[in-house]
Amino acid sequence: MIQLDITHAEEVEQIIKLHAPDTIVHVASNSNGNWCEQHPELAHAINVPATQTLVELTNTYGAKLVYISSLAATQGNNVYGKTKAAAEHYVQQTKAGFLILRPSLLVGFSPNTTNDRPFNRLLKNITHHTPAVYDTSWQFQPTWLRHLCEVIEQCISQIVFNHIIPITVPQLCTRYSLAKDILSDFGVTVLAEDKKDTTPLFVDTQDTLHALGLPVYSYQQMIDGIQEEISNFLRQ
Numbered sequence: 001m002i003q004l005d006i007t008h009a010e011e012v013e014q015i016i017k018l019h020a021p022d023t024i025v026h027v028a029s030n031s032n033g034n035w036c037e038q039h040p041e042l043a044h045a046i047n048v049p050a051t052q053t054l055v056e057l058t059n060t061y062g063a064k065l066v067y068i069s070s071l072a073a074t075q076g077n078n079v080y081g082k083t084k085a086a087a088e089h090y091v092q093q094t095k096a097g098f099l100i101l102r103p104s105l106l107v108g109f110s111p112n113t114t115n116d117r118p119f120n121r122l123l124k125n126i127t128h129h130t131p132a133v134y135d136t137s138w139q140f141q142p143t144w145l146r147h148l149c150e151v152i153e154q155c156i157s158q159i160v161f162n163h164i165i166p167i168t169v170p171q172l173c174t175r176y177s178l179a180k181d182i183l184s185d186f187g188v189t190v191l192a193e194d195k196k197d198t199t200p201l202f203v204d205t206q207d208t209l210h211a212l213g214l215p216v217y218s219y220q221q222m223i224d225g226i227q228e229e230i231s232n233f234l235r236q
């Protein structure tokens, strides 16, 4: 692992020059919408000029670029969505090939089990017995992190580029129903709260995944897979 700040263009160029990557997967961002509203300049700096610089460097060094965007980029009603949409605009200028992947709310195990992501809050409900109170108002189709990783691997190995791909499961849920379904196997009681979340509903048809022959998962397959991931983690 080499640490760098993506807003420092010289550092980014040094790494690209040194390793001459064929493909760069760009995940750097702060996906917490509230943090972005409170720190609009920082959110803009990470998402927009840093991504623009990265695109310029991919064009100088001939690398392809996979950008982890968000379905929020299609809504543009907050700082996070607006800056992700602006980043997508630059990513499409990558000459060697680009992919824009648009997950919805991401759930599933990743090696970082402690930072403040929705999935890690679910883990804490089990490991730290934090109160499991989740919203019933916002409806969305979640994204399984393993699914996103499989799409990245498949697109790179089969050279599927220059597409914008939403990645979700077909079924709608709320934060409450998702938490209840994931946590049911672990003896955690989940309580409902109407947080009057007015985030718009975006319905993804999975048409792009189907058209490109990429994997598709059902909601239940995702829940079963995540429960298995959590069980494996708890056994460690």
Ligand SMILES: NC(=O)c1ccc[n+]([C@@H]2O[C@H](COP(=O)([O-])OP(=O)(O)OC[C@H]3O[C@@H](n4cnc5c(N)ncnc54)[C@H](OP(=O)(O)O)[C@@H]3O)[C@@H](O)[C@H]2O)c1
Pocket (backbone or CB within 6 Å): 004, 005, 006, 007, 026, 027, 028, 029, 030, 031, 046, 068, 069, 070, 071, 102, 103, 104, 105, 106, 107, 112, 115, 117, 118
């Ligand atoms: N979580 C979701 O529900 C969700 C939904 C849709 C899309 N996404 C997108 O998925 C991607 C990953 O997000 P995540 O939710 O998984 O959050 P995450 O775990 O916090 O991942 C974001 C990563 O970006 C890094 N980063 C932040 N600022 C940076 C900078 N200036 N220079 C270099 N690296 C920097 C962070 O590094 P540190 O760990 O060192 O801070 C972290 O490793 C993001 O692009 C996000 O917009 C997430």
